[in-house]
Amino acid sequence: xxxxxxxxxxxGFNTPSRVEANVHDLNVIGTIPPEMxxxxxxxxxxxxxxxxxxxxxxxxxxxxxxxxRFKDGKVDYTQRWAKTDKWxxxxxxxxxxxxxxxxPLTDDEVVKGKIRGTANTNAFVHGGRLxxxxxxxxxxxxxxxxxxxxxYTDFDGKMTGETFSAHPKTDSVTGNLCSFGYASxxxxxxxxxxxxxxxxxxxxxxxxxxxxxxxxxHDFAITRDxxxxxxxxxxxxWQRLEAGKPHFGFDTSLPSYLAVVPxxxxxxxxxxxxYKGDTCFAGHVMNAWQEGTKLFLDxxxxxxxxxxxxxxxxxxxxDPAAGSTFLTRWTVDLSQNEETYRSxxxxxxxxxxxxxxxxxxxxxxxxxxxxxIDPSQPVEIxxxxxxxxxxxxxGMVDLETGTEQKWWCGPVSxxxxxxxxxxxxxxxxxxxxxxxxxxxxxxxxxDLLIFEATDIGKGPIATINVPVRLRFGLHxxxxxxxxxxxxxxxx
Ligand SMILES: [Fe+2]
Numbered sequence: 001x002x003x004x005x006x007x008x009x010x011x012g013f014n015t016p017s018r019v020e021a022n023v024h025d026l027n028v029i030g031t032i033p034p035e036m037x038x039x040x041x042x043x044x045x046x047x048x049x050x051x052x053x054x055x056x057x058x059x060x061x062x063x064x065x066x067x068x069r070f071k072d073g074k075v076d077y078t079q080r081w082a083k084t085d086k087w088x089x090x091x092x093x094x095x096x097x098x099x100x101x102x103x104p105l106t107d108d109e110v111v112k113g114k115i116r117g118t119a120n121t122n123a124f125v126h127g128g129r130l131x132x133x134x135x136x137x138x139x140x141x142x143x144x145x146x147x148x149x150x151x152y153t154d155f156d157g158k159m160t161g162e163t164f165s166a167h168p169k170t171d172s173v174t175g176n177l178c179s180f181g182y183a184s185x186x187x188x189x190x191x192x193x194x195x196x197x198x199x200x201x202x203x204x205x206x207x208x209x210x211x212x213x214x215x216x217x218h219d220f221a222i223t224r225d226x227x228x229x230x231x232x233x234x235x236x237x238w239q240r241l242e243a244g245k246p247h248f249g250f251d252t253s254l255p256s257y258l259a260v261v262p263x264x265x266x267x268x269x270x271x272x273x274x275y276k277g278d279t280c281f282a283g284h285v286m287n288a289w290q291e292g293t294k295l296f297l298d299x300x301x302x303x304x305x306x307x308x309x310x311x312x313x314x315x316x317x318x319d320p321a322a323g324s325t326f327l328t329r330w331t332v333d334l335s336q337n338e339e340t341y342r343s344x345x346x347x348x349x350x351x352x353x354x355x356x357x358x359x360x361x362x363x364x365x366x367x368x369x370x371x372x373i374d375p376s377q378p379v380e381i382x383x384x385x386x387x388x389x390x391x392x393x394x395g396m397v398d399l400e401t402g403t404e405q406k407w408w409c410g411p412v413s414x415x416x417x418x419x420x421x422x423x424x425x426x427x428x429x430x431x432x433x434x435x436x437x438x439x440x441x442x443x444x445x446x447d448l449l450i451f452e453a454t455d456i457g458k459g460p461i462a463t464i465n466v467p468v469r470l471r472f473g474l475h476x477x478x479x480x481x482x483x484x485x486x487x488x489x490x491x
Contacts, residue, residue, distance in 0.1 A: 042476025
């Protein structure tokens with residue numbers, strides 16, 4: 001018998017869904033632009049079984065992949081589990097075998113040494129493969145048409161580290177997939193690996209190095225010649241795991257760093273430049289680029305921890321104001337003998353989940369979109385959410401004109417990460433749409449919204465009713481039909 005615990009993580013809007021689905025031609029209010037031809041993939045953490053330890057954080061759920069296929073003004077919806085090794089072992093046993101988030105000490109003896117990955121963080125297409133990703137494990141490969149799981153890849157034995165980031169970037173010039181791993185030599189190790197993979201799926205080279213302290217290395221950025229990594233003190237150690245504490249804790253006694261890694265074969269740790277900064281929280285990245293010897297990195301930054309479920313290591317209470325993230329620009333000049341990076345705030349919107357027109361990855365760009373918390377808007381969700389801290393607004397920055405736009409989703413809803421869809425593969429930057437899941441928290445339902453990308457303020461041009469409640473998701477990406485077609489015809 002399966003009974004999920006009566007705790008906030010598994011009740012209300014968070015009630016497990018566990019639905020695999022195929023639904024043809026979803027109900028639409030408004031008009032889907034008929035030129036939209038491709039697929040939006042996104043992933044949500046979803047526990048296959050009640051957690052072993054009675055409660056759990058959302059980040060420890062199994063990956064459930066949603067696929068929205070757009071064609072001729074219609075959209076079809078498919079949803080499947082990412083069948084990781086963990087999912088299969090637990091499915092066979094009929095119960096959870098893996099314990100707390102990134103704490104193998106809490107696992108059932110029968111799964112000791114098995115890959116703990118959940119593939120619950122990102123769904124990303126490159127070279128005709130769909131990668132379902134979680135940063136603590138290798139990349140899981142799925143069929144982008146059928147969503148059948150093919151299994152973990154080590155890129156023909158070329159991947160020498162144990163992990164693959166959930167935030168790879170496609171270099172729009174070379175077509176290479178740029179990615180990295182951390183804890184590359186095992187849990188809690190300081191070893192990192194930068195990888196570059198060709199459009200044909202061949203791992204071209206890797207760069208091994210060490211970070212100053214073990215940290216959650218969640219995202220990164222590329223420029224034409226460099227990979228940029230922010231290091232912030234979301235850290236851990238074996239004592240924490242032995243004590244049964246949450247894997248990560250925030251240590252305000254440690255500085256932050258920016259690492260500049262040359263993107264070329266033969267790079268060694270000695271070639272890497274390190275810059276120091278004040279303690280801060282920096283999770284996701286918007287973009288980066290280079291101009292001469294100057295490097296620019298745009299990312300949401302908070303003064304202090306923004307994740308209450310990974311608390312301060314000295315038990316300082318969570319401070320939502322200090323944990324508010326603002327789009328910020330870090331700058332360094334490689335021609336100077338600098339030891340610190342410069343930091344400048346770009347927007348006063350409280351924003352995270354930054355996204356751009358991905359064709360601008362590594363280049364100077366104009367438009368960015370974010371999930372924004374607008375505390376000035378009312379929240380009327382039963383059971384409430386403390387002080388209006390709800391992801392209730394889609395925000396856009398125009399870095400060329402310095403203007404911003406916002407769209408508020410109303411008092412009983414919240415939103416998930418936006419994703420840019422180009423009107424055509426060669427259309428200008430920002431010419432296209434934003435797709436974004438909206439959580440209807442009162443009716444426990446979900447809509448997929450479509451906006452004109454540079455005119456979000458006027459609200460969605462189409463609302464697609466998803467016939468299944470989608471739980472809070474993490475990341476998603478668009479793939480043009482042309483990039484999927486060879487496989488689609490073969491299927
Ligand atoms: Fe992420």
